[in-house]
Amino acid sequence: MVSKKTANYSYDPVILIAVLLLIGIGLIAVFSASSILAEERYGDHYYYLKRQGVFCLFGLFLMMLAKNINYLLYRRLVYFFLGLSLILLILLFVPDLGVKVAGAQRWLRFGFISIQPSEAVKLSLAIFVAYSMSKNVERMGTIFHGLLPPLLVAAIFMILILLQPDLGTAVIIGIWMLILLFIGGVNLGQLLVLLGLLTPIAFYLISHTAYRLHRWWAFLNPWQDPQGFGFQIIHSFLAFGSGGFSGVGLGNSKQKLFYLPEPHTDFILSIIAEEIGFIGVSILLILFSFVIIRGIKIALHAPELFGTYLALGISCMLAVQVTVNMGVVMAILPTKGLTLPFISYGGSSLVINLIGMGILMNISKKSLDGPGELKRT
Secondary structure, three states: OOOHHHHOOOOOHHHHHHHHHHHHHHHHHHHHHHHHHHHHHHOOOOHHHHHHHHHHHHHHHHHHHHHOOOOHHHHHOHHHHHHHHHHHHHHOOOOOOEEEEOOEEEEEEEOOEEEOHHHHHHHHHHHHHHHHHHHOHHHOOOHHHHHHHHHHHHHHHHHHHHOOOOHHHHHHHHHHHHHHHHHHOOOHHHHHHHHHHHHHHHHHHHHOOHHHHHHHHHHHOHHHOOOOOOHHHHHHHHHHHHHOOOOOOOOOOOOOOOOOOOOOOOOHHHHHHHHHHHHHHHHHHHHHHHHHHHHHHHHHHOOOHHHHHHHHHHHHHHHHHHHHHHHHHOOOOOOOOOOOOOOOOOHHHHHHHHHHHHHHHHHHHHHHHOOOOOOOO
């Protein structure tokens, strides 16, 4: 049951406090990691900080809006969100709309606004999978009602994401999907067969694409090509090693001085580790753990199954992204090009994650209002 202190609020305040702390740390980290780069590229130390601040304000506005929208509305609009996400992904391949950066076509540009549709896909899929599993709760052990509906829908989006190309995001969605389907009651044997079918596909996609294969070898032995594909992970090692327990001091990172590529995005944790040390990384881990564990508790207390699965989907997606990003910067996993939620620079990721937190808070509000419906569709 929820605590008496929490019951004094119309929503679970723990998530809000933890998220605000993460955003605050993120803004400081983005400025520290990007100021020199911003000055060199745009002649303005505050360029990335100002943009991230705007993303934060917009995201917080949408989070508070989502907090006050009955989450059951998303169940009725599930196909609208899927269709919108699908259209946005297809628009990536329209000339003058899709923007290619470093060989990947992942951004849509509308005037001065750029968005990354794959981030919206994650939330749309969370809504659809929650809808599908809650609707077929008694038949989740069957292939046609349990496994196939979410699998086929996810496969369409994953193929379009792979065409960008963006294997990292497709893998994240795949891992997240397997976790949710297992929690939802899909037969373990079916999931193992599915995993067995997907593994050779992933192997083919890696082995037949030069830069992916180089990334894999750099993961296994970065010192074999220290000035090439191993460069980024080696400098991430150096950042962690220099930081030690308490760090070299805020703003004093050496790796952000054009050694570690794009230090304000995928590898921002390396800069935090260098400047604030083990203490800073531990604080982040604790805050992320608070959000994820609280999200799972909200799921367990949700008044009906759609809310349960939606809260689990949002919480698990956050957990997978945090785990993979941290694994990459520590060379536990191959480089995938994935941001650290709430911390890394990037508007689409930040805004979508904040909307997800707003939905979690709304589900918690319904849990605190009373027992509500029995756990059924």
